[in-house]
Amino acid sequence: MGMVDAEAIVKELRETYSSGKTKKYEWRVSQLKALLKIAENHEKEIVDALYSDLSKPELESFIHEISMVKTSCKHALKGLKQWMKPEKAKATITSFPSSAEIVPEPLGVVLVISAWNYPFLLSLDPVIGAIAAGNAVVLKPSEIAPATSSVLAKLLGQYVDVTAIRVVEGAVPETTALLEQKWDKIFYTGNGKIGRIVLAAATKHLTPVVLELGGKSPVVVDSNINFKVAVRRIISGKWGCNNGQACVAPDYIITAKDNVPKLLDSMKHELEKFYGKDPLNSGDLSRIVNANHFRRLSNLLDDTKVIDKVVHGGQRDENNLKIAPTILLDVPHDSLIMKEEIFGPLLPIITVNKVEDSIHFINAREKPLAAYLFTSNKKLEEEFVMNISAGGLVINDVTLHVANSSLPFGGVGESGMGSYHGRFSFDTFSHKKAVLHRNFSGDAPQRYPPYTPSKARFLKALLNGDILGLIRALIGW
Known part of the structure; x- marks a missing residue:
């Protein structure tokens, strides 16, 4: 063309x-x-x-x-x-x-x-x-x-x-x-x-x-939750949406160190239920869109800073452009996988001393398109909504705000503009378009020159909302 x-x-x-x-x-x-x-x-x-x-x-x-x-x-x-x-x-x-x-x-x-x-x-x-x-x-x-x-x-x-x-x-x-x-x-x-x-x-x-x-959309996971439900929802939003190739897909998880064993066990168990022991052959996972994106994702996995951080998955099939659901634990914050939007089936878990520290971690980075929180703690929920700037937030689920036509969908900062x-x-x-309608009545002479002192008193009283002054100006007092 x-x-x-x-x-x-x-x-x-x-x-x-x-x-x-x-x-x-x-x-x-x-x-x-x-x-x-x-x-x-x-x-x-x-x-x-x-x-x-x-x-x-x-x-x-x-x-x-x-x-x-x-x-x-x-x-x-x-x-x-x-x-x-x-x-x-x-x-x-x-x-x-x-x-x-x-x-x-x-x-x-x-x-x-x-x-x-x-x-x-x-x-x-x-x-x-x-x-x-x-x-x-x-x-x-x-x-x-x-x-x-x-x-x-x-x-x-x-x-x-x-x-x-x-x-x-x-x-x-x-x-x-x-x-x-x-x-x-x-x-x-x-x-x-x-x-x-x-x-x-x-x-x-x-x-x-x-x-x-897009951006790196975080998922904060508290300890006081229904793990089975939370994990199934995270998996659905990550791997059940184009195998992670979605702008609102969870990009990384933040959770407290003590919470990791239970979270990992739940994720591994549910992933196997969803996609079987050999996920590369699952008919329920999308492939990577093309060879360029397959190489990009492979480079994230092969980074020397994260190559030993894989705790689940990691299998690849270059011929069929398939990458299995992959979880990484405690990747360095300066690694490539934590700098770029992943847009694929890789999911790092970042640990903090306490879940409240996640708010500072998120705010120290560019504003994401979406941010997710799983908790039963109302105070944490309020702090999250008040302090996290993102295109949209979801509490105790992921990605569903996109399907609500009553909510605006769009980014902020690096994640976009407009909705x-x-x-x-x-x-x-x-x-x-602003439209003001008038007729030909009520044409006040005070708006036109010559600007006499009495007109000035009238207009100042009018614009200041001074009713008493307006009356005085009208009666010439």
């Missing part, structure tokens, strides 16, 4: 947007219903593509991607009419008599660049928000998940209004060509390195950007 093609696509979408078509409620509903039909009518095709790209188990594909796209569409269809309504705002004495409102309007033509780890969900979920808000949109799926990218291009071409919604496939040249264009918003999901490139490109046109990044999901997606792709 060349520069001229990118320009032509944006030009066509701007013409469509300028026609006013995308702003209409009926158009938005029709396109949301079209996306819903894709998820409902092409489940097998989508599942097959996700298996081709990631060896993703069918149930994970349905629960974590297809079902969530359906839910997102239905949530938008149900709430759209209310979301589009102007919001009444208070009028002030300075503009009396008047009324005020906040009118949500679409931003215009927006670009969505999605990620490979949940290539169906992370492509369509922001597109749903962009359409609901009334924008024209270009979707650039990840080339690292080529089968899903191809399915998205085909199905959207069949179901949606291609004069306003387009899919552009390709790799770095195509993305670069798109980033050269002027957009009204760019929504990027991926890593911080590319996020910085996207942000730099956006500055040329002062384009607002949403960056959905979406549900109404927050609509707001992300909207401009909140």
Whole structure:
């Protein structure tokens, strides 16, 4: 795809947007219903593509991607009419008599660049928000998940209004060509390195950007908990979500030294129940997405600082790009595995003298996309919520906040900027336009020159809320 093609696509979408078509409620509903039909009518095709790209188990594909796209569409269809309504705002004495409102309007033509780890969900979920808000949109799926990218291009071409919604496939040249264009918003999901490139490109046109990044999401495990339930939830959120290839997957565990034996025993026991004695042959674990990421994860394991820290797992199958669930204990804090987001099936355990020390440990590092706490101690829970800055928190579970459309999902600091999901997606792709309504009555002469002393007394009393002074100014006292 060349520069001229990118320009032509944006030009066509701007013409469509300028026609006013995308702003209409009926158009938005029709396109949301079209996306819903894709998820409902092409489940097998989508599942097959996700298996081709990631060896993703069918149930994970349905629960974590297809079902969530359906839910997102239905949530938008149900709430759209209310979301589009102007919001009444208070009028002030300075503009009396008047009324005020906040009118949500679409931003215009927006670009969505999605990620490979949940290539169906992370492509369509922001597109749903962009359409609901009334924008024209270009979707650039990840080339690292080529089968899903191809399915998205085909199905959207069949179901949606291609004069306003387009899919552009390709790799770095195509993305670069798109980033050269002027957009009204760019929504990027991926890593911080590319996020910085996207942000730099956006500055040329002062384009607002949403960056959905990642980070090292910690799990704090207290001793006064139901270990079986906690461990099963941690395993599900780590290895049951793309074999750790998820932005909100637990990246490392923090627990007190005395808690380690019980925690490790529980994790080993449950992992064997979930994935068997030979997890490399389990059909319930996704593979590593490609050889580059397999080598990256292998390098983390082969680091001389951590090579003797593996206490469970560690098996690898390079031919099939499989790495078994792997637990490491007390890795050095300056090791590579503790500096980079892991994004894979490796899980270090960091020990502290007491669980309360975990708060300082987390806060000494970059702000994560998610942080998790397992405890029955209400005081610790309150301190955790009050003192940990992260994109989102979950108490006594992991990752489930992503599935709640009533909660904003996004990062903070190094883990991203901006948020979406549900109404927050609509707001992300909207401009909140302030509108003040007046008529021709109540035209106070005091606002106009010449500025006499009596006018000055009146205006100062008005702006200071001095009722007595206002009365005095009016009667000339």
